Amino acid sequence: MSRVVRVVHLYAAEMNIYGDNGNAQVLVRRLQWRGIGVEVSRVGVGDPLPPDTHVLLGGGGQDAGQAVITDDLAAKGPDLLAMAADGVPMLLVCGMYQMAGHYFAPFDAPRLPGIGLLDVHTQAGPTRLIGNVVADSDFGPLVGYENHSGLTHLGSGVRPLGRTATGQGNNGTDGTEGARVHNVIGTYLHGPLLAKAPAVADHLLAAALDAAGLPPDLAPLDDSLALEAARIARSRPR
């Protein structure tokens, strides 16, 4: 049992475009507002993963950032797989979602291996998929903003996070968005996703409390503003 929930932000410096750091802020505040202790560890290239990681976040990066982390992520892969199998919740966005899969295949270069945490693979696509996304999910409609050229295809070892009502999602053809296995969520949704999806945030936090050996008491918060912002986001043009 732990006194605090440890939020690990993986590659916060290298993979941080599009406000994905906001996901960490959402988790931290939603614990603090409930009087639950929380500490954030920013884990970069060369830093060890804390053994008491209770929830892990990873964001999208530029091509240069992605190249910098490749070797380090491969080294951390076995630990991350073990954590996921133990039920540690994770949210992996865009670039980190791709690298959590089996591989990324560029047009004219050898495949870049991923860590195989999610049964997905990604192929470079001909155009960038850019714009607002609405996806129906077990958590209700999710809103976010996608900006990716990789097309991600799901294997049988994962289920989609949602089905796109607006936008392209994983690959623009099969209507899926994101992937889930254990308590791990991969997604293309920036926003940051958790700000306007309090149900997803609390789903991750419930699993984090479990990983920390803390009682699963998440008192309800007033999320009317988040739901109103999400409602308006759904009405905006692509």
Next chain:
Amino acid sequence: MSLLSTWLGKSVQGSLRLAGRTGGTLPGKVVESVDSRYLARRLATLPHGVTVVSGTNGKTTTTKMLAQVLGGQYRVLTNPTGSNFTRGAVSAIVDASTWGGRLDYDLAVLELDEAYAARFVEQFPPTRVVVLNVLRDQMDRFGEIDHTARLLGRAVAAATGEVVLNRDDPRVAGLAALARVPVRWFGVAPSLRSIFRTDDELHADAPTGSDGGGRGDVAPEAAVELVDYAPGRARFRVGARTIEVALQAEGAHNAQNAAAVLAAALGEGVELDQAVRRLAAVPPAFGRGEAVRLDGRTVVLQLAKNPGGFRLALLSQQARPADVSVVAINDEYADGRDVSWLWDVDFTPLRDTRGPVLTAGTRAADMALRLAYDEVPVAEVVPDLLDAVQRAVRAAPSDGRVVVYTTYTAMWRLHEHVGRRPGVPE
């Protein structure tokens, strides 16, 4: 052909004006579509060539200041505020040409956004290119920030006379290697570096003042260096001299822009004392720290459209906290549809503001949610922009000060309604 195209553009301008609309960029769009070489042919007649101003933040203010400073000894053609696509430049040329087709100017100072700067230089090689900074902004248009730097690199490589670069932004300093002409640097003193964070420092919490790489171990000597800043005045080191300049535009970032202006003006042969005198006379650019009077209250419009710019706008108000603050966030195409960048801004300085904070615009609710997570109390969520500003004015003391932080399209809309009223000195 030039004469015909000029007539065509002027006819479009005239029709628009008859219809009660301003000239805008439509004349440029029409002329560009029928005469793609118009821009290059016309600009080639300017004896001192073209200076291009680009970068993420500060283009409009810098262009306005530089045009005014050079105006002391040259006839300067410049594009109107904010129309920083090539068609804006074409419209400006059409407007400036006589019906006889003459362009009675010595040089042009053109503000171009990063993508259009790269396209512009394919049509016409500029004499001088000024690059201010590279920060993340509208990544739905530019893809990623390293790509933005590459676009600016094409402009730098095309310069035929000189490039003026920000020594302290590693992505800008790195462009020096692409220049085929001498580099004139501007910068800020080490004691001020923590104010002007680079994109990497902003997003990685890197220690301020770190070198950031990209420019080697020894920083180059800046031709003009900002050494001290206080609201309303700035001190610069220029060679062996240190000079003080009165600046009307608010904010330390505008003092940094002024360093770029002085460097470019010196390169154009303007004498330093004359440059300083003319710089002091430049009013703030449209919506960049500009103040208007509404029902006795001072309303300051602060354009804030990306994390770096928003941070500086918030800092620029700390010396004089507002009585009421409004954060107006639109997500129209020109703003960028994506609003996730709001989570890369630290809004905690708004906790120290004296009075209430309102949010406005199409994404007023999103903005209120963002402030809730920074534990900044929000008094009201008012999507309608004009309603929000009216409420803010009523909530302020009768001689109070309202600061409106606003994205691009929200700023234009507010300006249509409040900007025509007489301004007040800030």
